[in-house]
Amino acid sequence: MIELRSDTFTLPTQEMLEAIPKAALGDDIYGEDPTVKQLEALAAKMLGKEAAIFMPSGTMANLASLMAHCPRGSKVLVGNETDIYIYEAGGAAVCGGIMYEPIPTQPDGRLLIEDLEKAFPDDTTDPQFALPSLITIENPHNRMGGKVLPLSYLAEVQAFAKSKGLPVHMDGARIFNASIALDVPVAEVAQYADSIQFCLSKGLSAPVGSMVVGTAEFIEKVYRLRKMLGGGMRQSGLLAAAGIISLEKMVNRLADDHANARRLAAGLAETPGIEVDMDVPTNIVFFRVTAAGFTWQRFVEECYAAGLNIAELGHGRIRAVTHSGITEQDIDQALEIIRQVLSTEKVLSV
């Protein structure tokens, strides 16, 4: 099976599997797991922030970050196509008493400053209004096709947030894909946000885990919230050992995933019955099936039966995500399967 549903399907590398049993361990809730400490120090250094904390998932990393930034009864400004708004089970509202203010998302993943501005009441002293306490951005933007936010735009958001006295949180689940696409150190992308969550368990291929980075004071708050949310872990150095290899060895190879994603998009563009978004800066390709007689459901099912696993991800669009388990040959085979599924013979037999 060629697995293109997500980069979360990546398996730990041989080097990770060898590092795990050798990891020095302690109880991390006592702050005594040296491997977790090593991972946290490495993440903070790479992203150019004071401190970092190892979290069990991207969802908990975002949730704890939002709760650390936002007082109960305040609003978080969040893109209406983001993971935080769509896929995180409303956690900030449930656990944090935080109100989501969904902001329209542009096709390139940006939230317009003028749209952010509209979320602020004219009179912030009027007690009727819930007040914004945080701006969040997703970079790269998953549901917008892995689009990378330009550094100039990040600077604009930062300046706007500053003018309003608010912090910025970046859901950078795939921030290393952004840094590779922009060809800049990841700290250059990270400098525009006060806090960032990024995932070790996606393209970086670790089995479990995400990091939150920010100031030492902020990370202290996240540390308390992680415990409260049930995310304190004991000998989590077993997982952190894999995360260290993610950061040390798995970043530069993301360029291969980007090349494979572009190869897939180029092949899809030449395939009759497919409409593909050709702007593919990272590892995510979105396309639609326009061939007569095909719904996306039928197409996905027939691809699956032929050995290609892909999925719909909003608005009838199909998403394909490249990762370390996918080779150039897999992409060519995936294209072959798609062409066979859409073959004239099949369409005529509908």
Ligand SMILES: Cc1ncc(COP(=O)(O)O)c(C=O)c1O
């Ligand atoms: C952009 C983005 N943020 C956050 C998450 C959540 O990460 P996790 O699945 O580790 O909770 C995902 C997961 O797919 C994601 O794509």
